[in-house]
Amino acid sequence: MYVFKRANGSYRYKRNVPKDLREVIAKATVYRQLGNTYAEAMRNLPKVHAEIEALFDMERHTPDSQRALQVVKERLGEWHASVFQDGVVEAEWDVTDDFRELAMALKGQVPTEVVRQIGAAQMQPEPMTLKTVLEEYREFKAKAGEDNRSLKSRVSRISKDLIQVLGKNRFEWTPLENITRKDANAYRDYLLGQIAPNSVVRTLSIVKAAINTAINEHDLVCKNVFAGIRVKGSGASKTDRLPITEEQLEGAAQDFLNDTLAAALFVTLRDTGCRVAEVTGLLVRDIDLEQQTLTIKSNEHRGLKTVTSERTIPISNETAQHLAGFCTNKKPSEPLFTKYARPRGNDSASAMLMKRLRKTVSDPKVTIHSLRHRMKDRLRNSGCPEAISKAILGHSENSVAANYGSGYAIEVMREHMMRAW
Numbered sequence: 001m002y003v004f005k006r007a008n009g010s011y012r013y014k015r016n017v018p019k020d021l022r023e024v025i026a027k028a029t030v031y032r033q034l035g036n037t038y039a040e041a042m043r044n045l046p047k048v049h050a051e052i053e054a055l056f057d058m059e060r061h062t063p064d065s066q067r068a069l070q071v072v073k074e075r076l077g078e079w080h081a082s083v084f085q086d087g088v089v090e091a092e093w094d095v096t097d098d099f100r101e102l103a104m105a106l107k108g109q110v111p112t113e114v115v116r117q118i119g120a121a122q123m124q125p126e127p128m129t130l131k132t133v134l135e136e137y138r139e140f141k142a143k144a145g146e147d148n149r150s151l152k153s154r155v156s157r158i159s160k161d162l163i164q165v166l167g168k169n170r171f172e173w174t175p176l177e178n179i180t181r182k183d184a185n186a187y188r189d190y191l192l193g194q195i196a197p198n199s200v201v202r203t204l205s206i207v208k209a210a211i212n213t214a215i216n217e218h219d220l221v222c223k224n225v226f227a228g229i230r231v232k233g234s235g236a237s238k239t240d241r242l243p244i245t246e247e248q249l250e251g252a253a254q255d256f257l258n259d260t261l262a263a264a265l266f267v268t269l270r271d272t273g274c275r276v277a278e279v280t281g282l283l284v285r286d287i288d289l290e291q292q293t294l295t296i297k298s299n300e301h302r303g304l305k306t307v308t309s310e311r312t313i314p315i316s317n318e319t320a321q322h323l324a325g326f327c328t329n330k331k332p333s334e335p336l337f338t339k340y341a342r343p344r345g346n347d348s349a350s351a352m353l354m355k356r357l358r359k360t361v362s363d364p365k366v367t368i369h370s371l372r373h374r375m376k377d378r379l380r381n382s383g384c385p386e387a388i389s390k391a392i393l394g395h396s397e398n399s400v401a402a403n404y405g406s407g408y409a410i411e412v413m414r415e416h417m418m419r420a421w
Contacts, residue, residue: 002049003034003041010034011041013048021056030055063126063173064113071110072118075102089121096121127175128214130162130207136217137210154206162207165190176214177222184225197233204229242365243373255356261339262356264322265349268294269368271316271421273375273393276353276368277302277346278309285332292320293410296394301341309394314414316421375420382419388412 002015013032032048034041073081076098083089089096103119126132138155163171165187170179187207191200208226215224244252249270256266268279272294281302286295295312315323326336335341340349353368372393379389392413 003045010036011038013045013052015052018056064111065117065126067110068114068117071106071114072099072102084118084121087122127177128218128220129172129174129176130166130170130179131159131172133176133210133214134159134207137206137213140213140217154203158203158206161190161194162187176211176220179225181225184229188229188231192231197231200231201234204231242363242370243377244361244366244370248361248363248366249374251360252357255359256353260322260325261337262353264326265337265353266356266371267322268315268319269353269371270374271319271417272313273372273379275309275372275394276350278394280337280340280346280349282336283332284327284330284334284336287315287323287327287336289320289324289327291410292317294319294323301335302346311391311394312410313392314410314417316417378420379416382416384416384420388416392417 002013004012004014006012011034013034015030017028017030030052032052034044034048069081069085072084080095080098083095084099089099099118099121103115106115106118134155138151141151159171166183170183184204188200188204191203195203204226208224211224211226214220215222253266255262257263265276265279268274269276272279274294274296278296281299282294282296283299283301286297287293288295292315293312294315297310323336330336337345337349340346350368357366357368376389376393379392380386384392391409
């Protein structure tokens with residue numbers, strides 16, 4: 001296949017250019033040298049064949065706008081390419097003749113749309129696609145101070161799944177306005193075969209938010225086909241994940257308190273209601289033992305789930321005692337829990353804590369995150385106002401919580417947390 005022996009005894013790769021690429025590849029046939037012997041040719045064939053396939057694939061999917069820009073740069077130079085790309089060529093400029101003349105010369109040699117764009121002296125912007133929408137959304141959220149590492153991982157997973165369902169072409173090159181509800185429902189159905197309904201809803205919400213952001217930022221005239229998708233079996237439920245009961249907590253405590261590191265994490269999570277990643281990512285300077293406070297903010301070891309997750313909250317005497325040992329002989333900029341100050345360190349910490357919890361608590365709806373649910377319930381049951389509860393827990397939907405976090409607000413929070421302790 002695609003291999004022939006030349007008169008001199010060497011071997012060559014020969015491939016006819018597909019008809020749909022004859023306008024962009026100025027040859028009817030492409031050749032590559034494979035080697036002087038049959039064995040050498042067979043060794044080189046897979047690599048050469050892959051290179052030619054990649055060339056054809058690239059030429060098929062290079063946007064006409066990029067192809068037009070490349071031609072302008074090669075034929076007219078950098079300055080013409082710059083004004084062509086920026087779309088600032090005025091009709092009365094003499095250089096408009098340069099673009100028109102080039103377009104005339106290119107007829108029949110390059111795609112019609114390339115000729116049209118060059119003749120109009122204006123580069124047509126590339127269409128927004130699912131790929132560009134998701135990439136821009138990740139960058140947008142990162143600039144807003146949210147945990148880009150976590151979002152990057154989720155977007156990567158979503159991208160792979162969308163390619164699996166819709167195909168690479170539809171994901172990377174199909175304009176957003178041509179993506180249909182049928183595509184969105186196919187993705188939903190695929191996810192339902194992989195993860196729980198509520199997880200499907202959360203995943204779809206990322207795609208929906210990404211598209212909404214793109215529509216607003218780029219003033220697109222298209223509807224969001226990922227909005228309002230029904231997911232059978234989804235819905236909030238009080239039994240999705242249960243708070244840990246006081247009886248379960250008492251029974252499990254000894255399995256945490258018999259280890260210094262596990263005890264520090266357990267008591268901190270229990271008495272603050274923090275997320276596991278928020279605690280494992282603490283630095284020494286985030287702990288004020290004198291004032292007995294803990295500050296949660298983004299650092300090089302971990303970001304935060306939301307902007308409003310950043311906060312300063314009181315800690316109990318017991319928490320301060322457990323954390324004190326991890327502050328000793330360390331610089332303020334050092335991680336409090338060195339073992340988990342690494343990528344996915346919070347997952348390792350969670351797994352370690354879960355292993356200890358499962359020694360006494362077998363209910364799958366009770367997890368380490370249940371400590372956060374417990375604190376929420378205890379604050380509510382002690383009469384803590386919802387706004388202060390949100391400030392303590394760093395809930396993203398809270399708009400008032402940002403007003404709490406220093407000065408008198410610390411004492412207000414301490415008063416309510418002491419009732420929960």
